[in-house]
Structure formats: structure tokens, C-alpha cells
Amino acid sequence: MAEKIKKNTFYTKYPLSSVVLYNGSTILHFLLGGAGIYLSFSSWAGPLLAVIYLVFAFVQMYLIMPLTVCSRCPYYKLENGRCISALNLLSRRITTPGLPHDFLRRAKGPLCHNYQYLAALIVPVPLMLLGLVLNFSVALLVILGVVVLLLVERFLFLFPKVACIHCVAKHKCPNAAQMGLNK
Template sequence: MALKEQPKVKNYTRYPLSSIALYNGVTVLHFVLGGLGIMLGYHSWLGYLLGFLYLAFAFGQMYIIVPLAVCPNCVYYRMENSLCISAMNRVSKKIASEGNPDDFPKRGEGLLCHNHLYMAALFAPILLIIPALILDFSFWVLGLLLVVLGLLLYRFFIVFPQKACNHCYAKYKCPNAKMMNLQDT
């Protein structure tokens, strides 16, 4: 029995608005619920401080650092009338000058590279909420932890491989797509 060859996936120059809304909705919900879980988990000024610091870090890295440092090197920055999965290429064109496409893979190099900061923003609330639950168990905080964990898994197993990365023109240079083995799709 011969193996059926997988059809090539269509790359988007303009992601559908539903995909952009899903990507950004999951991102914002993850950050907000993660910050809320941190704040509620520690019941004191420490919780509010950690929660607000996390929110500033998460939103800052995604919606300020990415358009300034990552997007200018992306293929979507150069494409006429394009719209990437986060729509940050549009923001980047207004606040940053064009970069070098050969530098795009560097987003995954170094200790404080964008990929590591992005993963830190996704995992930090989980790592901060667990000790709060150990110190002072709450079903509300446990629920927030489970929702944030569910959003993380949804992002890794549905959003990235099916809605975002497999349709991206940058996947041929992207270290994330390489890790997911999507460069040949």
C-alpha cells in the first residue's frame, strides 16, 4: 500500500481576520488570566506587584518588543498589503525601520532572544501560580491555572501548527517552524 502524499499547505500573504482574532484573543486571554491568577494567588501587595510586573512584561514583549525587534526582519514587513498572524507587521511598519531578512532566524539565538522572552511570558504565570496554590489553596486560583495551562496547550497544539505557522511565508527561515518541522509544508 503506497503512502498518500500530503498536499502542500497554502501560505497566506494576508491571514484571515478570524485567524488573527483567534491568535491575539488567545494571547491576550492567556496574559490577562495569568496576571489575574498571580494577583489572586498571593493575596497581598506581593501578588499585585508580581501580577502587574508580569502583565507589563508579557504585553510589552509581545506588542512592543516584537514590532520593534522581530517584525522588521520578517518577510511580512516587506510584502505589499500583507497581514501576518498577529497583525504586528502593520504596527511595525509605523514604528520601526526595515531590517535585514537574513537576521530573522536570529530571533531564536541567545539567552535573551525573542523566542525565550515569548516562552517566558507564556510559562511565567503557571510557574508563579503553582507556589501560590501550595501556600494558600484556592479553587478560583486553581481554575485560573487550569485555564491558562489549557490556553498554552491549545496554542502549542492547535494555533501554532494549524492556524499560524503552517501558513506563514516566514516559516522557511523561522526557527520555530523548523522545531515544528513545518519548513517542508
């Protein structure tokens, strides 16, 4: 029988299953968000908005984050370490280490990474709601429901129970502080 993992257990190397769960739900969220936006608007607007959204979502998560956030995160310098997204491994290949005290900046300013990340997660929802008003379809309603469930899953389960609770940076991270996990 598997031993229950304690809340105060820190992972220097997240289990591969957690990394796959995190990235799988992120990629699924982005792809379904793009599909929902595509279906929301007829003619040229749907495909154009879907492409803009998908480029924004994937670039901010898998390029901007490793360049601006991950290089300052404690996982960047951990020998054989792997964070929940494993983006510290990508970051090591594409950028030099940043200053650790700059890690806190991820949540400061109107264009900070936290707001960009939230935008990538939330923007499809109001666009799909508008799409339901303009072009109701059962497929769009189902996609909207799944995207909302993925959003709820991320904030009520994935972050507090799988990711942030075991993070070595949780005492410094503004995201963990907002969830009360930095104590």
C-alpha cells in the same frame, strides 16, 4: 460547503478570524496569567508581581516584537500583507525595515525574543502552582487550568494548524523548523 484549506497554502494576508483567534488567545492568556499571579500571593506581593508580569508580557509581545522581530520578517515588506498577529502592520508604523537574514536571530541567545515570549506564556504556571500551595482557592485552580489549556492550545493547535503552517516565512523561521513545518 467551505473548501478545505491545503497544508501548503501560504497566506500573504491571514484571515481576520485567524488574527483575532491568535491575539485573543494571547491577550486572554496574559490577563488570566496576571489575575492568577495576583490571587496567588497575599498582601502586596500578588499585585506587584501581577503588574510586573503584565507589563513584561504585553511589552515583549506588542512592542519589543514589532521593533526587533517583525521589521525583519518577510510580512513586513509584503504589500497589503498581514501576518497571524498583524504585528507587521504595527511594525511598519514604528520602525524601519531590518535585514531579512537577522530574522533568524529571533531564536539565538539567552535573551532572544523566543525565550522572552515563552517566559511570558509559561511564568504564570509555576507562580500559580506556588500560589495554590500557599493560598489554595478554587478560583485560582480554575484560572490555572484555563491558562494551561491556553498554553496547550497554542502549541498543539494554534501554531501548527492555524499560524505556522500557512506562513510565508516558515522555510526561514526557526520556530517552524522546531515543529518540523519548514519542509
